[in-house]
Structures are given as C-alpha cells and as structure tokens.
Amino acid sequence: MAGKNGKMREKSLTMDTLNPQVKAVEYAVRGPIVTKAGDIERGLQQGQKHPFTEVIKANIGDSHAMGQKPITFLRQVVALCSFPELLDSSIFPDDAKQRARRILQGCGGQSLGSYSASQGVDCIRQDIAVYIEQRDKGVPADWDNIYLTTGASDGIVSILKMLVSGQGRSRSGVMIPIPQYPLYSAAISEMEAVQINYYLDEDNCWALDINELHRAYQAAKEHCHPRVICIINPGNPTGQVQSKKCIEEVLHFAYEENLFVMSDEVYQDNVYSPDCQFHSFKKVLYEMGPEYFNTVELASFHSTSKGYSGECGFRGGYMEVLNLDLEVKAQLVKLLSVRLCPPVSGQAAMDVIVNPPLPHEPSYLQFHKEKSAVLGALAEKAQMTEQILNTVPGIKCNPVQGAMYAFPRIFIPPRAVEEAMSLGISPDMMYCLRLLEETGICLVPGSGFGQREGTYHFRMTILPTTEKLKVLLEKLRDFHIKFLKEYASLEEPKR
Amino acid sequence: MAGKNGKMREKSLTMDTLNPQVKAVEYAVRGPIVTKAGDIERGLQQGQKHPFTEVIKANIGDSHAMGQKPITFLRQVVALCSFPELLDSSIFPDDAKQRARRILQGCGGQSLGSYSASQGVDCIRQDIAVYIEQRDKGVPADWDNIYLTTGASDGIVSILKMLVSGQGRSRSGVMIPIPQYPLYSAAISEMEAVQINYYLDEDNCWALDINELHRAYQAAKEHCHPRVICIINPGNPTGQVQSKKCIEEVLHFAYEENLFVMSDEVYQDNVYSPDCQFHSFKKVLYEMGPEYFNTVELASFHSTSKGYSGECGFRGGYMEVLNLDLEVKAQLVKLLSVRLCPPVSGQAAMDVIVNPPLPHEPSYLQFHKEKSAVLGALAEKAQMTEQILNTVPGIKCNPVQGAMYAFPRIFIPPRAVEEAMSLGISPDMMYCLRLLEETGICLVPGSGFGQREGTYHFRMTILPTTEKLKVLLEKLRDFHIKFLKEYASLEEPKR
Structure with a gap:
C-alpha cells in the first residue's frame, strides 16, 4: 500500500x-x-x-x-397525495379527498414528487396563516412570513445561521435556557457562536426569571455580542408552560436589548395542567402594542413531530418570521433554496395538522x-x-x-x-x-x-x-x- | 417606537x-x-x-x-406505508404490499411516523447494499457504510462539513469541476472553505483532463490545503459520462495526493449515448486492486430525485462512504443525529428504487x-x-x-x-x-x-x-x- x-x-x-x-x-x-x-x-x-x-x-x-397510533385522517390525506388513483376509491372520506386535491393542486405537475418553492407549497403556507390567526384569536398572519421546514430543527438552524457573525468580542451570542434541548447547543458549537446560558428556576417549576435573563445578558456582554434569545415553550426537557406575564417580560427585554427572538413552540398542543394555557409569543407581542408588534423580530417554530400527531418521521414543520428586514428575507430564501425544498409529504402532513376536519365534515368525529x-x-x-x-x-x-x-x-x-x-x-x-x-x-x-x-x-x-x-x-x-x-x-x- | x-x-x-x-x-x-x-x-x-x-x-x-408521471409501483409502496389499512385492500398488488410490510417492520412501532436511526432504516440500508453489489457486479458492499440522506445535497454538505478545517494556508481546499452544480460552490462559501476550480474540456465533450487536475492542485497548494476532490458523473450541468480510464486517473491522483473523493452519481441511471456506460467510482476503485480499494476514502451519492423516478419532492437519497476512519465515522453519525433522521417516506421511496419488482413479480411488466x-x-x-x-x-x-x-x-x-x-x-x-x-x-x-x-x-x-x-x-x-x-x-x- x-x-x-x-x-x-x-x-x-x-x-x-x-x-x-x-x-x-x-x-x-x-x-x-x-x-x-x-x-x-x-x-x-x-x-x-x-x-x-x-x-x-x-x-x-x-x-x-x-406505540401511539397515527391520526387516521392525516394518513389518509398523505396516502391520497402519494397515490392519487385512490381519489376514485370509495374507501376514503370526502373531506380527506378534498384536502388531498387542494394540496396536489398546489404541487408542480400536481405531484408530491415535484420540488416545491423554497418556502414551501403556497396553499399550505396559506392554510398555516389561517391556522395561526385562529389560534391567536384574530392576530393577523401573513403567509408571506411562513416557511415550511424539514422538522423544526431545520428552521432553527437556518435562522441561527443568519445571525452568526463577528469575531472575538463582537462574535454573536445566543441566549438559551438551561436546561435546554441540545439542538441549540449543538448548532451553536457547529457555527462557533457564543452560547449564553440563562438558568430556569427549578424551585419555581422551571419558570423563566427575568432577573436571570438580565444577569446572563450583562455577563455575556463582556465577551460577546448577544443577538438572539431562544425560548422553548412549553419547555423541553423541563415541561413547564410559560405564563403570559413572563412572555411579556421576555419580549420587553428583547425589545430593549435589540435581540432577535426565537420561540420554539413545537409543544403548543401539549399542555396538560388545568392551571396552564399556551400563549404564543406572537399573540403576546401583538397585545403589547404596535411599537412592539411592528418592530421585534420574532421567529416561531412548529412541527408535525409532537402535539397529538407525533409524526416525527415525516420531518414536517414550519416557521413564522415577523419583522424581518426585506433584504435579509431575500437572503434567507436564497439560503433555503440551496437545499431546494422541505420534503413535500411532510408539508402535506403539516397541512392536515393546521387544517383538520371541521365539525360538519365526515371525518370530524373520528x-x-x-x-x-x-x-x-x-x-x-x-x-x-x-x-x-x-x-x-x-x-x-x-x-x-x-x-x-x-x-x-x-x-x-x-x-x-x-x-x-x-x-x-x-x-x-x-x-x-x-x-x-x-x-x-x-x-x-x-x-x-x-x-x-x-x-x-x-x-x-x-x-x-x-x-x-x-x-x-x-x-x-x-x-x-x-x-x-x-x-x-x-x-x-x-x- | x-x-x-x-x-x-x-x-x-x-x-x-x-x-x-x-x-x-x-x-x-x-x-x-x-x-x-x-x-x-x-x-x-x-x-x-x-x-x-x-x-x-x-x-x-x-x-x-x-409532466412526467410517477412510477406506479413506487407510489403504491409509499401509499401502503403511509396508510397501512390499505394492506388489506385488493387494489394493490402483492409485491407492493410485501415491500411496504418489510419497510414498516423496519420502522419503530411499524410506523413511517417514527424517527429512524440517524443512518436510516436498517432494512433499507441492507437493500441499498444489495443493490450496489448487483450494480457493481459483485463488488462487496457493507450496509454499515450506507447512510440515508435528505436528498443527495444533504449528504454532500455533511461530508464537506467534516472535511473543512484549518486557517489561512492550511484551510481546506475543495476541488470542483467547472462548470459545476452550484450546491458545491454554495456549500464551500457557507463553510468558508477554499474553492479549487478544475476546468472540464469543452472541446472534448466536457471530459475531465487529468493534466488539468494536476495544474489546479499545484496552483491551489500555494494558498490552501487541498483535501477533497468532487466529481459529478454523469455531469451536471454538462451531461458528459466519464470513461473508465478517466475515473482510474482521478482515483490514482486522489490516492497519490491523499485526497478524499466525493463522487456525485445521482444521474447513474441517466445515460443515453450508446457509446457511453456508467462506471461507478467504487467499482473502478475495486478493480484497481486492494491497495486502492482498502485505502482511498470515497463517498458516493445517489438520490430519488433523478433517474427514471424523478421523485424530487420526497427528498430521498443515500451515500456510501468507504474507508472512513472509525472514530471519524462515529463523529459523522453524531453530526447526523442532531437532525435526527432523513424523512422516512423519502427513505421508503429510495428503497423501491434499489429494490424494484423482479421479473417473476406481478408489478414487473408495468x-x-x-x-x-x-x-x-x-x-x-x-x-x-x-x-x-x-x-x-x-x-x-x-x-x-x-x-x-x-x-x-x-x-x-x-x-x-x-x-x-x-x-x-x-x-x-x-x-x-x-x-x-x-x-x-x-x-x-x-x-x-x-x-x-x-x-x-x-x-x-x-x-x-x-x-x-x-x-x-x-x-x-x-x-x-x-x-x-x-x-x-x-x-x-x-x-
């Protein structure tokens, strides 16, 4: 040799x-x-x-x-999209067929096998915007701000990648909760950004303490340029659900310190405690008034993998990004376009989650x-x-x-x-x-x-x-x- | 504000x-x-x-x-995997059902909705290894070397990411053909690696000229550390098919200069000229003898997106990586695990491509x-x-x-x-x-x-x-x- x-x-x-x-x-x-x-x-x-x-x-x-079983309606729609000959079969309900037809009409050549646009299939982005408006009781959502992703992880990494720059003391710092979901620390390592830890309060049901945010920020400013705050709500691995007041405090802090906000809200459907309620960062931002809602840069992430569907294998997800600079937005789309598009069957699964059967439809009860x-x-x-x-x-x-x-x-x-x-x-x-x-x-x-x-x-x-x-x-x-x-x-x- | x-x-x-x-x-x-x-x-x-x-x-x-229509068998298998109730339906042929059952048995909870292992579903990796052995007329393939990917792009970026290191004159250099598929230049930019251009010979049907490789390598050595050579065969955007002799020369060159070889072979089924034949880099490496086959680090990429199936939207693909250092392999698996797994429906589509109907099976003729x-x-x-x-x-x-x-x-x-x-x-x-x-x-x-x-x-x-x-x-x-x-x-x- x-x-x-x-x-x-x-x-x-x-x-x-x-x-x-x-x-x-x-x-x-x-x-x-x-x-x-x-x-x-x-x-x-x-x-x-x-x-x-x-x-x-x-x-x-x-x-x-x-051992959790798939949601029947979701899988029916995906199967119909995968093999459209089934649209003629009597074994599928009409509402599943209607969803599948709508998705296929949004696909090039009416096929799941075509690349979608880099941001995802238009009609799915529109459905997501409608879902967000309903979830947030009328807070406006623009489908131009919606990006389908390959699971939430992909979106989180893309946004972080945009935000990492500088060297030495001006290197970008990313504030993350401790304990955290290790995608964050892994992405920060990979991009050589600076990880800024803020500790959740274990003695107070893992609540986020605004004083601890200030402490972490001030300490980090000495050696890097804090640019982003990441929040996971409901919490992974800690399982807490943030109060509205706490979210307001975080958003106010981000406003004051000019931080980009990344809110990982993939567990938004997973709230169990009768004393807790999911509040989206976007809705809270809206309620803080236009000086917040029209300025704070906020990316929120969702996924097909969690909630009640648990469809991890489909690698579906989306992000909504608010107040992004227009030129930067073009750069984000360019970055996403290099990977062409998220898996289209995952996009279809995401569509079903945001657009489930309505009470008058045949699949509703099941x-x-x-x-x-x-x-x-x-x-x-x-x-x-x-x-x-x-x-x-x-x-x-x-x-x-x-x-x-x-x-x-x-x-x-x-x-x-x-x-x-x-x-x-x-x-x-x-x-x-x-x-x-x-x-x-x-x-x-x-x-x-x-x-x-x-x-x-x-x-x-x-x-x-x-x-x-x-x-x-x-x-x-x-x-x-x-x-x-x-x-x-x-x-x-x-x- | x-x-x-x-x-x-x-x-x-x-x-x-x-x-x-x-x-x-x-x-x-x-x-x-x-x-x-x-x-x-x-x-x-x-x-x-x-x-x-x-x-x-x-x-x-x-x-x-x-306007190309999907391959019926592929879509039948994906639909069956998506909605396994269809396994009881008489409208699907038995060979499609058999493929779907096999794939589902390889999935956690027998569901496409589970995460697969980071390298992909075991039985699909095994099918890919069998396919490669048949394609390469008996050259051994070990499924431990197979990694499912999110399209070929994802695999290419992952391997490049492993190889980029050093600063200044010791920064990693990546040799790419010019003209090239711009995923390569985009990934090189994003990772701040050094792009080393070797020009294909337009006057000679875009053939790769070994002298040009030497020229590019020697020139680049002055300002970076050339570590990888990328080849696209059949060529994108140039449409040429490399001769066996030319592949031998490239592999000999990579052997001599201690380069990692990345062969983008996503168009392996797309050869039209009666004078041309697809030769895999792996098979040629094997035929050069054990001192080559047991040492040269080679990653080869394939995809569901091209060939005769054209299933771009499924984002399926795989890579086979030979002679990877064992510790480095563990690092690669770790890196892939951060993104959890490639889309499982894309893995299923990849399985059908490597494991199509056999002559005695009911779907063969169609x-x-x-x-x-x-x-x-x-x-x-x-x-x-x-x-x-x-x-x-x-x-x-x-x-x-x-x-x-x-x-x-x-x-x-x-x-x-x-x-x-x-x-x-x-x-x-x-x-x-x-x-x-x-x-x-x-x-x-x-x-x-x-x-x-x-x-x-x-x-x-x-x-x-x-x-x-x-x-x-x-x-x-x-x-x-x-x-x-x-x-x-x-x-x-x-x-």
Missing part, C-alpha cells in the same frame, strides 16, 4: 484533521446511552441474558415508536376522538409520572405542565459522584448507564441538557403506554432506592 | 449584521431569473399581456413538474414499461436537443450523453457583452433575461455554474415533453438569430 515516494497512504480524514466544530458538537438525545441501549436490544434478540426482557426507550420524543385520546392519555401520564417520582426518596420532580418530558432532580450520593469522576463520566451518566444495564430503561442524563453545577437530573419521556410507564416508574423507584443504599453502605467504612 | 434611551428600535438583523458567509452563497438554479419567471407566470394568470401564453421552466431538474418509457423519452430528447441547437448559428452544443441537461456554448456579440457590462450583469444573464421576457423560456445562465472567462453558456433541462421541448428549441433558435442580428446591426455604425 505504498503511495507517493513509497509512503503508506494515510487517511485524509482523521480525528486530527476533522473539522473541530464538528468535534465540539454534542447531542445527548442520541448519545452513548442510546447506542448502548441499541446494543443491548440486539443482544436480547440474539438470546443474550439480561436482568430484563425488553429495553424501554424513554430517551426521545418519538410517539409512534412507543379525528376528534383520536386527538382527545392521545392528549388525554398524555395528561394522565404527565400526572402519574410526577406523582410516582415524588414518592421516591432522593427524587424531586416538578409538575409536567406540558410537552412530553419529566426532568426530575435526583440525589446522587457523594461516593457515587466520586466514583463517576474517577471513571471520567458525569455522575448522572453513570446513574443512567447503571439504570439501563440493570433494568433496561433508557433515559438521558441531565448533563446532556445542562443543569446547575452540583445538581443531577435525567430526562424521561411520558410516551410509553400507561401500563408500561407504570412499570418503568416502579422499576426506576426500586433501582433508585437500591442505588442510594449501595452507595450509602459504601460510605460507612469511611466514617 | 422609542426603545431604550428614547432611541427607535432598529432591526437586529440587517444586511450589515447578516452572517457574511450566508451573503456569499450563490445558487443560480433558483436565482433572479427564476424569481422573474414566477412573477411573469402570476402576471399571465392575472391577464397581463406578454408575447407568449406560458412560461416554460427548463431551469431545474424537476421531472414531475414538467414497472418495466414505465421505466423504459421515461428513459427512452429522455434519450430521444437528449439527441433532439443537441441536434436542433447545433443547427443554430452561434450555438454549439456537446452531446448530451447523460444526466438531464444541455449546456451549450452561445456566441454573444461584443456589443451585447458591452451592454451587459454597463448594466452590471453577466452577458449570459442578460441573454437569459431577454429570452425569458420575449419567449417565456426560463433557462439558467452559464455564469451560475462557472465557465471559462470570455465564454458564455446556458443550462437547459431536457425535461419538457417532446412536443414542448421542440417548441422551446425552435423559439430559442428564432430568439438567438434575432439577438445576433440586433447586436450585429448595432455594431455597423461603429465601422
């Missing part, structure tokens, strides 16, 4: 020559724990022995993988029943998760007001912390690895989302079926008690 | 504060000509008068938008007929395009051996060149704008793909129906003759 001058040909791409920004990226939701869970799962299938018979994956918000069943079960599981976790000594869980996750705080004994440190892993990573190995439960350590130093958490989804979730929580409780005991007894000889 | 200190709130994101790398991106396939074509189209619909009654878009390889009809018509149109264009004085068109485009050289009179310069636009842009305004034909100027200085071209697709393409070519001929006359007569007074 001798190359030029008789040398061996070496790899051109090694860890030493890899893009350092790629190296810096971390994404715990699919990190080492999940890889290990996959290995164990394959082992079980091949007859390997473990102290459990199945792996329960509560690491990722993947509803269908956990649709309504399916939607209520999903959201009802989630609400029940949200409550059950909080309740059972809070019976465990050394675990403290805030109410799961919305989204799909609990992010409980776990007490890890000092000896366990020491042991993890000596292994070079974070204590909650060690905890989650042990949990996986002993019970088959796959969770994500809190360190993958960020947490105050010296505190430990994990994120678990509430997506397993009620029955399976109960088993999971009980196994978790038993594991935790055993874990505490083990490390407590280990400490005894030291006394 | 007074903000802090009574100042007006300014935009936080303006052309001055926009990411300069975004500003630098250019993507002509959806550039200003296409925007203008859209405006004219809307105008026509609203009753505006133009010297034509329809816009013919020959700017983008979007088969279905130009599938074969539809596939042959598409490829036969394209071959006919490729020949017709070359022939008619070469009858026009001042236009010279190489054979369209493959892909979906002609890239003819056009003579632009010096007075027209001067006029364009005075307008601050490239002469071929002026030419294409005039063509659009006078005839409704939408092409992309050669300057959007790169061309030798002082030469002018345009790219046109051969995708309109045979009838419409003939009309297009005749209108184009008349326009060109008129254009030449107009600027020739303008020059007379100068003599």
Whole structure:
C-alpha cells in the first residue's frame, strides 16, 4: 500500500484533521446511552441474558415508536397525495379527498414528487396563516412570513445561521435556557457562536426569571455580542408552560436589548395542567402594542413531530418570521433554496395538522376522538409520572405542565459522584448507564441538557403506554432506592 | 417606537449584521431569473399581456413538474406505508404490499411516523447494499457504510462539513469541476472553505483532463490545503459520462495526493449515448486492486430525485462512504443525529428504487414499461436537443450523453457583452433575461455554474415533453438569430 515516494497512504480524514466544530458538537438525545441501549436490544434478540426482557426507550420524543397510533385522517390525506388513483376509491372520506386535491393542486405537475418553492407549497403556507390567526384569536398572519421546514430543527438552524457573525468580542451570542434541548447547543458549537446560558428556576417549576435573563445578558456582554434569545415553550426537557406575564417580560427585554427572538413552540398542543394555557409569543407581542408588534423580530417554530400527531418521521414543520428586514428575507430564501425544498409529504402532513376536519365534515368525529385520546392519555401520564417520582426518596420532580418530558432532580450520593469522576463520566451518566444495564430503561442524563453545577437530573419521556410507564416508574423507584443504599453502605467504612 | 434611551428600535438583523458567509452563497438554479419567471407566470394568470401564453421552466431538474408521471409501483409502496389499512385492500398488488410490510417492520412501532436511526432504516440500508453489489457486479458492499440522506445535497454538505478545517494556508481546499452544480460552490462559501476550480474540456465533450487536475492542485497548494476532490458523473450541468480510464486517473491522483473523493452519481441511471456506460467510482476503485480499494476514502451519492423516478419532492437519497476512519465515522453519525433522521417516506421511496419488482413479480411488466418509457423519452430528447441547437448559428452544443441537461456554448456579440457590462450583469444573464421576457423560456445562465472567462453558456433541462421541448428549441433558435442580428446591426455604425 505504498503511495507517493513509497509512503503508506494515510487517511485524509482523521480525528486530527476533522473539522473541530464538528468535534465540539454534542447531542445527548442520541448519545452513548442510546447506542448502548441499541446494543443491548440486539443482544436480547440474539438470546443474550439480561436482568430484563425488553429495553424501554424513554430517551426521545418519538410517539409512534412507543406505540401511539397515527391520526387516521392525516394518513389518509398523505396516502391520497402519494397515490392519487385512490381519489376514485370509495374507501376514503370526502373531506380527506378534498384536502388531498387542494394540496396536489398546489404541487408542480400536481405531484408530491415535484420540488416545491423554497418556502414551501403556497396553499399550505396559506392554510398555516389561517391556522395561526385562529389560534391567536384574530392576530393577523401573513403567509408571506411562513416557511415550511424539514422538522423544526431545520428552521432553527437556518435562522441561527443568519445571525452568526463577528469575531472575538463582537462574535454573536445566543441566549438559551438551561436546561435546554441540545439542538441549540449543538448548532451553536457547529457555527462557533457564543452560547449564553440563562438558568430556569427549578424551585419555581422551571419558570423563566427575568432577573436571570438580565444577569446572563450583562455577563455575556463582556465577551460577546448577544443577538438572539431562544425560548422553548412549553419547555423541553423541563415541561413547564410559560405564563403570559413572563412572555411579556421576555419580549420587553428583547425589545430593549435589540435581540432577535426565537420561540420554539413545537409543544403548543401539549399542555396538560388545568392551571396552564399556551400563549404564543406572537399573540403576546401583538397585545403589547404596535411599537412592539411592528418592530421585534420574532421567529416561531412548529412541527408535525409532537402535539397529538407525533409524526416525527415525516420531518414536517414550519416557521413564522415577523419583522424581518426585506433584504435579509431575500437572503434567507436564497439560503433555503440551496437545499431546494422541505420534503413535500411532510408539508402535506403539516397541512392536515393546521387544517383538520371541521365539525360538519365526515371525518370530524373520528379525528376528534383520536386527538382527545392521545392528549388525554398524555395528561394522565404527565400526572402519574410526577406523582410516582415524588414518592421516591432522593427524587424531586416538578409538575409536567406540558410537552412530553419529566426532568426530575435526583440525589446522587457523594461516593457515587466520586466514583463517576474517577471513571471520567458525569455522575448522572453513570446513574443512567447503571439504570439501563440493570433494568433496561433508557433515559438521558441531565448533563446532556445542562443543569446547575452540583445538581443531577435525567430526562424521561411520558410516551410509553400507561401500563408500561407504570412499570418503568416502579422499576426506576426500586433501582433508585437500591442505588442510594449501595452507595450509602459504601460510605460507612469511611466514617 | 422609542426603545431604550428614547432611541427607535432598529432591526437586529440587517444586511450589515447578516452572517457574511450566508451573503456569499450563490445558487443560480433558483436565482433572479427564476424569481422573474414566477412573477411573469402570476402576471399571465392575472391577464397581463406578454408575447407568449406560458412560461416554460427548463431551469431545474424537476421531472414531475414538467409532466412526467410517477412510477406506479413506487407510489403504491409509499401509499401502503403511509396508510397501512390499505394492506388489506385488493387494489394493490402483492409485491407492493410485501415491500411496504418489510419497510414498516423496519420502522419503530411499524410506523413511517417514527424517527429512524440517524443512518436510516436498517432494512433499507441492507437493500441499498444489495443493490450496489448487483450494480457493481459483485463488488462487496457493507450496509454499515450506507447512510440515508435528505436528498443527495444533504449528504454532500455533511461530508464537506467534516472535511473543512484549518486557517489561512492550511484551510481546506475543495476541488470542483467547472462548470459545476452550484450546491458545491454554495456549500464551500457557507463553510468558508477554499474553492479549487478544475476546468472540464469543452472541446472534448466536457471530459475531465487529468493534466488539468494536476495544474489546479499545484496552483491551489500555494494558498490552501487541498483535501477533497468532487466529481459529478454523469455531469451536471454538462451531461458528459466519464470513461473508465478517466475515473482510474482521478482515483490514482486522489490516492497519490491523499485526497478524499466525493463522487456525485445521482444521474447513474441517466445515460443515453450508446457509446457511453456508467462506471461507478467504487467499482473502478475495486478493480484497481486492494491497495486502492482498502485505502482511498470515497463517498458516493445517489438520490430519488433523478433517474427514471424523478421523485424530487420526497427528498430521498443515500451515500456510501468507504474507508472512513472509525472514530471519524462515529463523529459523522453524531453530526447526523442532531437532525435526527432523513424523512422516512423519502427513505421508503429510495428503497423501491434499489429494490424494484423482479421479473417473476406481478408489478414487473408495468414497472418495466414505465421505466423504459421515461428513459427512452429522455434519450430521444437528449439527441433532439443537441441536434436542433447545433443547427443554430452561434450555438454549439456537446452531446448530451447523460444526466438531464444541455449546456451549450452561445456566441454573444461584443456589443451585447458591452451592454451587459454597463448594466452590471453577466452577458449570459442578460441573454437569459431577454429570452425569458420575449419567449417565456426560463433557462439558467452559464455564469451560475462557472465557465471559462470570455465564454458564455446556458443550462437547459431536457425535461419538457417532446412536443414542448421542440417548441422551446425552435423559439430559442428564432430568439438567438434575432439577438445576433440586433447586436450585429448595432455594431455597423461603429465601422
């Protein structure tokens, strides 16, 4: 294998020559724990022995993988769009056919197989604008501000990419909540922007504290140029739902400090607590008056992946972007055009979510029943998760007001912390690895989302079926008690 | 609208504060000509008068938008996967049902709505590996090296992203053909890599000349670190098909100079000239012996968007990556995992393309007929395009051996060149704008793909129906003759 001058040909791409920004990226939701869970799962299938018979994956918000059934109407529309010969079949209801015809008329050659415009199919963007107006009780929405995306992640990365510039102290800073969904930190690493952490208040149900925003902003100003504030509402991984007052404060802050606002609202349909209500950042901005509504730059993100449909695999989503400078808007469209368009079947799925059957239409009853069943079960599981976790000594869980996750705080004994440190892993990573190995439960350590130093958490989804979730929580409780005991007894000889 | 200190709130994101790398991106396939074509189209619909009654878009390889019908079998499988209740219906053939069942069994919860693994659905990756082995007459393919992607563009950008590092003279250089598909230059701009142009030989049917590769490499070494060579075969926009000898030379060169090879083979099914044959870079590498096959890092890209299916909207694709360092591979999977997964319906479409009906299966005849009809018509149109264009004085068109485009050289009179310069636009842009305004034909100027200085071209697709393409070519001929006359007569007074 001798190359030029008789040398061996070496790899051109090694860890030493890899893009350092790629190296810096971390994404715990699919990190080492999940890889290990996959290995164990394959082992079980091949007859390997473990102290459990199945792996329960509560690491990722993947509803269908956990057994949730698709919404029939949505899939009917997508199937009709995919194979329009079915439009002549009597097995599909008329309202599904009407939706499919409308979508296909918006596609080049009336085919899902054509590229759409870079911003998405026109009529789908129009449907989204109508949906937003209804959601926000009449606040005007212009479909020119709507962009279909490949899931919400794609939109978030595109907007961040626009905003990153400068070097050294003028490098763009991006304010993100801690704990956060690690797409944000990963994108910030990849773009070499500056991550500015603002900590959510765990003692106050993970509420956003405006004083903490000011603190984080002032501290960051010393070493970068804060340009964006990201909010996740309802919260991921923290499950809180923001109050209207809190949103007003954030928007006022963004107005004063000239920040671009990115509001990740993919869980807008996932609110369970009767005391909470989803308020869109846009509606609150509108109600603050024209000096806010006509000036603050706001991008809001939604998705087909969450809510009651849980259609992650379709990679559908949209963003609405307000008050974008017109020349900048042309640049955004140009940037999106390089990737041509978001998947058109995902756009179709998004259309059904914003344009579901109406009460007088044939599919309404079934649709309504399916939607209520999903959201009802989630609400029940949200409550059950909080309740059972809070019976465990050394675990403290805030109410799961919305989204799909609990992010409980776990007490890890000092000896366990020491042991993890000596292994070079974070204590909650060690905890989650042990949990996986002993019970088959796959969770994500809190360190993958960020947490105050010296505190430990994990994120678990509430997506397993009620029955399976109960088993999971009980196994978790038993594991935790055993874990505490083990490390407590280990400490005894030291006394 | 007074903000802090009574100042007006300014935009936080303006052309001055926009990411300069975004500003630098250019993507002509959806550039200003296409925007203008859209405006004219809307105008026509609203009753505006133009010297034509329809816009013919020959700017983008979007088969279905130009009237090509989907492959029935592919759409049947996707519809079955989307709405599995149809598996009980007698209107679908058994082989389509079998494919759909297999795909669904590979999906979490047997649903297209689940996230797949970051590399894609396992059984689809296995099918792709089998397809590649058959295509390459037994050269081994390991499904561990296969990654599903969101169209080929997504894979290309991911691999490039891994390879970009260093500053100043050690900044990564990326060798690309000129003319090129502008995804490459756009991605290079966005990542601030160094673009290294190697010119294809227009006088020799756009062949790749190994001496030109050496020239470009040696010149670039002075100011950057060349790390990658990109090849597009069959060529976009140039339509040539590379000879086996030429591929061997490129691979030998990459071996010697320790370059990572990216071969864009999305047009592998689009070869029309009876004298040409598609040779995959992988197969040629294999035949060069183990010292090549076991060392050269090669990423090859394919897509659902081209070939005979033309399913652009599904955003399906895959890449096969050979000889990747194992640690680097884990980094690539990590990077992909941040975006979770490619659209699963696009993965399903990709599966059908690599796993079409077999001769003994019920859908074989119809599938074969539809596939042959598409490829036969394209071959006919490729020949017709070359022939008619070469009858026009001042236009010279190489054979369209493959892909979906002609890239003819056009003579632009010096007075027209001067006029364009005075307008601050490239002469071929002026030419294409005039063509659009006078005839409704939408092409992309050669300057959007790169061309030798002082030469002018345009790219046109051969995708309109045979009838419409003939009309297009005749209108184009008349326009060109008129254009030449107009600027020739303008020059007379100068003599």
